[in-house]
Amino acid sequence: MTPYSFHIPLQYLRSYISGRLALHFGKTDDVTVDADAYWHDGSPFALWMEEQQPDADEYVCLLLALAPHLQPSFYDDIIKEYLPDGSNFIDFGGSKSLHHRGTLPTGETLLFILAGNDVNRRVELQHRLLHGSVFFRKGILSIETVPYGEPMMGGRLVLAEETLEFWLTGQISHPRFSSEFAAEYISTSREWDDLVLNGYTLQQIREIEEWIKHHHTLLHEWQFGQRMKRGYCALFHGPPGTGKTMAATLLGKSTGLDVFRIDLSKVVSKYIGETEKNLSRIFDRAEQKKWILFFDEADSLFGKRTEIHDAHDKYANQEVGYLLQRIESYNGxxxxxxxxxxxxxxxxxxxxQNVVYFPVPSATERYILWERSFPERVKFASDISLEHISNEHELTGSNINNIAYFCCLKLISNQKEEITSPELLYAIRRELVKEGKG
Structure with a gap:
């Protein structure tokens, strides 16, 4: 993609803004802009526009959000042409940030560029764009939330990171885990056959898979949408290492959905309102992408609520209440x-909708796990009976994988391919001690 790919749309936006400013300052009678703002060069940006077909107002909104990512001084340079003395131009809106020295567009900027000071047109635009435009509904564009009581359109006009990334590179990567986005993309290279569970537990997981694949038909074609919640919430419970995370990632893999694990320790904040804001960032993006959200160690926030003794307890219950509300309304x-x-x-x-118990594997299931955990090249000494080992030691799949990993590392270190009975028993004892069972 050549630099020319963005020259035409930025020039179009510059002409549009200049036309609005010229009209505002009485230098012209109309905002006249060359209507040929689109071009077809095969770039990701051009292809995206051809597919999405934004109307004229939506196109300007998209360009307004894009411009500072390409030219930091884009808006300041234009304004200086009309206010060379650097006067504060309130009607234009805009904001500054901690790390960006140039003007960033706000909702007020959007309204001024498209409607000037025509109050009725501004009201119509605000309603039509924020509630009717697919770009705002899908979160491609958004107006950043402002403190309570301030004009709503004073918030920054924000372009979704993944949309910007696609326009610039033609690719979309998963959101990066950070203090402001405490959700981590997780996946697996395993298949359903690798998930060794009892028949009933596996059946319950498969029922969730059926919901993912067919819930749209159930809600819309079979008209259950008025009688049922749009989303699905399940609890996976059981000892550590029994396959809860693996089952979640396999559900995502089999249905083509991304799975994000939520780190509640990063989401929950001691500052009032921050927890809700952190959760909102995750849910707002997830609802547009149909992500599977996986809350690990959920009892840390969803545990039994105690009586309210102080303001902290009251606020903690408010946090849980907000999360329950978002879960209830989530459509995935x-x-x-x-x-x-x-x-x-x-x-x-x-x-x-479903409570799924993941028990410690039975002896039969443990035997299957033992057989599958070692590479084919590894041999067992003649006095090792995996069936006996399975009956004697109550271990989870995670425990068995850890033992196999340790044994294979020792084999490589000692340039061997056969495990002796003392070596295997030592690895088992080591794992049990680590778990506090030895």
Missing amino acids: LIILASNFKANMDEAFLRRM
């Missing part, structure tokens, strides 16, 4: 994982 799959179902709030459990 949410999975909560907990090691102990007994720790979960009973009123909350009643809202679940």
